[in-house]
Amino acid sequence: MAACKYCGEKAGFLSNKHYFCELKYKQGKQRVAQMVEYILRNGGEFSSLKKRIKEIAISSAVRLQELDAIYIKTFNKAVNSLIEEGHFTEAIEDRIAEFQQAFQLSQEMLDQDGTLKRVAKLSIIRDLDKGLIPEPRMVVESYLPFHLQNTEQLIWIFNDVECYKQNPNLQADTSLRMLGKNEKRHYYRKVDEKSETVKMVQMQHMGDGTCALTNEHVYFTSGNKKYKLKINNIASTEAFKDQISLFREGFDSDAQLFKNIDGVFMYNAINRLIS
Numbered sequence: 001m002a003a004c005k006y007c008g009e010k011a012g013f014l015s016n017k018h019y020f021c022e023l024k025y026k027q028g029k030q031r032v033a034q035m036v037e038y039i040l041r042n043g044g045e046f047s048s049l050k051k052r053i054k055e056i057a058i059s060s061a062v063r064l065q066e067l068d069a070i071y072i073k074t075f076n077k078a079v080n081s082l083i084e085e086g087h088f089t090e091a092i093e094d095r096i097a098e099f100q101q102a103f104q105l106s107q108e109m110l111d112q113d114g115t116l117k118r119v120a121k122l123s124i125i126r127d128l129d130k131g132l133i134p135e136p137r138m139v140v141e142s143y144l145p146f147h148l149q150n151t152e153q154l155i156w157i158f159n160d161v162e163c164y165k166q167n168p169n170l171q172a173d174t175s176l177r178m179l180g181k182n183e184k185r186h187y188y189r190k191v192d193e194k195s196e197t198v199k200m201v202q203m204q205h206m207g208d209g210t211c212a213l214t215n216e217h218v219y220f221t222s223g224n225k226k227y228k229l230k231i232n233n234i235a236s237t238e239a240f241k242d243q244i245s246l247f248r249e250g251f252d253s254d255a256q257l258f259k260n261i262d263g264v265f266m267y268n269a270i271n272r273l274i275s
């Protein structure tokens, strides 16, 4: 006869668990998740929460190693709902830092679904709204292939970004046609919502590489190709979920399109940085 995996007592014929032991275990896990969500939303004493969670874990046979997974899952769920509800405040941001420290959760653990990056971007936008130059929020692990000026502050860095240049002299190609396999990469379907037409704008693929945003410039580098655009020389921006086009000041000037980037964040940050 096997033992119950929760209480260790005999579990009966062909069974490895008692019904009520399993129920208690599931309820224990649920209770921990609820308590973590509550404190993230409403605040409270993290040290007493930790103590209470330990008691619940012991009494419901939840192993201590299982708790981290509950914390991370609950963190992702709670923070993303708070953001979507529009209730993400500075107080919650402070609470997240406290939570991370109290439960000794690493940046990588809390960013498995990109939630911590989302939080960092929101605080950057909030700083910019207050007229502050944002402090770096995430640890930059990759080597920074740019020389920043003394007054310059790195805001964000994106890797594996595709860079295209929109040549204004080649924009005449407005007809829709089938593109060859190799051509595809060099065209960008631009949908004009007002006229409901799709125009093919010729894009020149400049390379794939690293794109960085500072309080003064947008940088891009791919191998030996380097590109630097002063924020104050940006005339307009056009953003989508995963791309942004930057139009330089000047009549008929070219545009730079960055793909595989958080376009919405870039758009919001750049438009606040333009002075």
Ligand SMILES: [Zn+2]
Residues within 6 Å of the ligand: 004, 005, 006, 007, 008, 009, 017, 018, 021
């Ligand atoms: Zn049992």
